[in-house]
Amino acid sequence: MKRHQISTKFLSIEKVAKIVERRQKIELSQEAIDAVQKCRAYLDKKTEVEKEPIYGVTTGFGSLCNRSISKEDLSALQRNLVVSHACGVGAEVPQEIVQLMLLMKIQSLSYGHSGVQLATIQRLVDFYNNGVYPVVYQQGSLGASGDLAPLAHLSLPLINMGEVYYRGKRYPASVINEKFGWEPITLQSKEGLALLNGTQFMSSYAVWLLIKSQKLSWLADIIGAVSLEAFDGRIEPFNLNVHLVRPHAGQLITAAHFQELLQGSEIIKRHKEHVQDPYSFRCIPQVHGATKDSIQHVRDVVETEINSVTDNPTVFPDEDVVVSAGNFHGQPLALVLDFLTIAMAELGNISERRIYQLISGKRELPSFLVKNPGLNSGFMIPQYAAASIVNQNKAFTMPCSTDSIESSQGQEDHVSMGANAATKCYLVVNNVEKILGIELFNAAQALEFRRPLKSSPFIEEFVKAYRTFVPFVENDTYMHELIQSSIDFVNGVRVE
Numbered sequence: 001m002k003r004h005q006i007s008t009k010f011l012s013i014e015k016v017a018k019i020v021e022r023r024q025k026i027e028l029s030q031e032a033i034d035a036v037q038k039c040r041a042y043l044d045k046k047t048e049v050e051k052e053p054i055y056g057v058t059t060g061f062g063s064l065c066n067r068s069i070s071k072e073d074l075s076a077l078q079r080n081l082v083v084s085h086a087c088g089v090g091a092e093v094p095q096e097i098v099q100l101m102l103l104m105k106i107q108s109l110s111y112g113h114s115g116v117q118l119a120t121i122q123r124l125v126d127f128y129n130n131g132v133y134p135v136v137y138q139q140g141s142l143g144a145s146g147d148l149a150p151l152a153h154l155s156l157p158l159i160n161m162g163e164v165y166y167r168g169k170r171y172p173a174s175v176i177n178e179k180f181g182w183e184p185i186t187l188q189s190k191e192g193l194a195l196l197n198g199t200q201f202m203s204s205y206a207v208w209l210l211i212k213s214q215k216l217s218w219l220a221d222i223i224g225a226v227s228l229e230a231f232d233g234r235i236e237p238f239n240l241n242v243h244l245v246r247p248h249a250g251q252l253i254t255a256a257h258f259q260e261l262l263q264g265s266e267i268i269k270r271h272k273e274h275v276q277d278p279y280s281f282r283c284i285p286q287v288h289g290a291t292k293d294s295i296q297h298v299r300d301v302v303e304t305e306i307n308s309v310t311d312n313p314t315v316f317p318d319e320d321v322v323v324s325a326g327n328f329h330g331q332p333l334a335l336v337l338d339f340l341t342i343a344m345a346e347l348g349n350i351s352e353r354r355i356y357q358l359i360s361g362k363r364e365l366p367s368f369l370v371k372n373p374g375l376n377s378g379f380m381i382p383q384y385a386a387a388s389i390v391n392q393n394k395a396f397t398m399p400c401s402t403d404s405i406e407s408s409q410g411q412e413d414h415v416s417m418g419a420n421a422a423t424k425c426y427l428v429v430n431n432v433e434k435i436l437g438i439e440l441f442n443a444a445q446a447l448e449f450r451r452p453l454k455s456s457p458f459i460e461e462f463v464k465a466y467r468t469f470v471p472f473v474e475n476d477t478y479m480h481e482l483i484q485s486s487i488d489f490v491n492g493v494r495v496e
Helices: 013-021 031-048 073-087 093-107 120-127 147-161 171-180 191-196 200-230 240-244 251-261 284-306 331-358 380-394 418-450 455-466 479-492
Strands: 002-004 026-027 089-092 132-134 137-139 165-168 167-174 314-316 319-322
Touching: 013 093, 013 167, 013 200, 013 284, 026 073, 026 093, 026 120, 031 120, 031 314, 073 191, 089 200, 093 120, 093 147, 093 200, 093 284, 120 132, 120 147, 132 147, 132 171, 137 147, 147 171, 147 191, 147 200, 165 240, 167 171, 191 314, 200 251, 200 331, 200 418, 200 455, 200 479, 240 251, 251 284, 251 455, 284 331, 284 455, 331 380, 331 418, 380 418, 380 479, 418 455, 418 479, 455 479
Parallel strands: 002 026
Antiparallel strands: 089 137, 132 165, 165 167, 314 319
């Protein structure tokens, strides 16, 4: 398979998803190699002739920015930076996100404004291509000055320290470096800072979350359509004329999607005794649609971020200037990650309300969706489980981005807290997958009580595939295993 070339070409979320899904190896384009080498040569020359201090190159860091460092100590300064900043705690970052961190860091460094050696960025490429994933911890970043602690852990193996995963096993980095014949990198001026300053922890989570959220948004429509059929709901709320007079894009897309999903259904066409459906069905276009619009906004911000230089200082060889500024500040990501958390939590919220309606004994459905309620508790407690998860999500929707805690002796007096927004959003999105799994568990069960009527060909095929994972429940049984199988089904559905 042809390798993906790291270059200045726009890197979309879809492209990242394909690179990862196809396990495509990467390489630096000649354009990137030239830019990296040009910037490094310029910075070496600059430090030789420049009399004024250059932040992070010939000075200390943070509030120590006024401490000058001798030329003899510039390499030690960068190594000390990486070692001292590796202060991550808590759970490990999932390897699939560490993989993205490597890719995002390589992309950001390849523009030739960071001053790294070609050997340094090439070693990161080697890590990525050989499936060597540094052990990184979830807690420790304030989301400003870059994701310092997690990126320090990502960088430790470059200098033969820290730990890595290779083929699912954890090793000291020194062991894997020796296995591949990789000599430790001797960091040059600014390199440690270039590695640690940056938003790649936040942005990698954001990329993963967008890929997952887009899929779950699509599935929420399908599962919602199964529930609508099972509840004997009406098609009128999905009439496109309604949405053309309030033309939010996501609302229109959702309504059109439901029209397509339910094309040819016997159930949707039959006469309805009820005039209206509850909001959890009737307002699906408005609620699901608003989440779609939110995801699109988040995507716009994240795609800008992953195609950017986010370390500090920024080096401009052609302009002969090194600028100390704040591109490492994670505020753009912090805000949209909190926004995505809220938008996805709402998909779970309305999903649980549909579950509740399905088990309520309405519209000729048996109480708790079993033939002999009373003797059987049926689907009573799966709704409890979904409600519990929804409650947890609601607690997680409190924003991180509205908080800031002063650090580095007041030099870093406003931080984004975007890293916590990212890890919190990760929990919420995975929770939404569980809720949707429980809704499908209920909806598929309820749909059987509409027989012999059939839903649309698409819905029937979808439920048929689902039944290879989860059977119809006649009498009370061990529900945990069935719920987990339902969640696994949702997780495994491929988005074409």
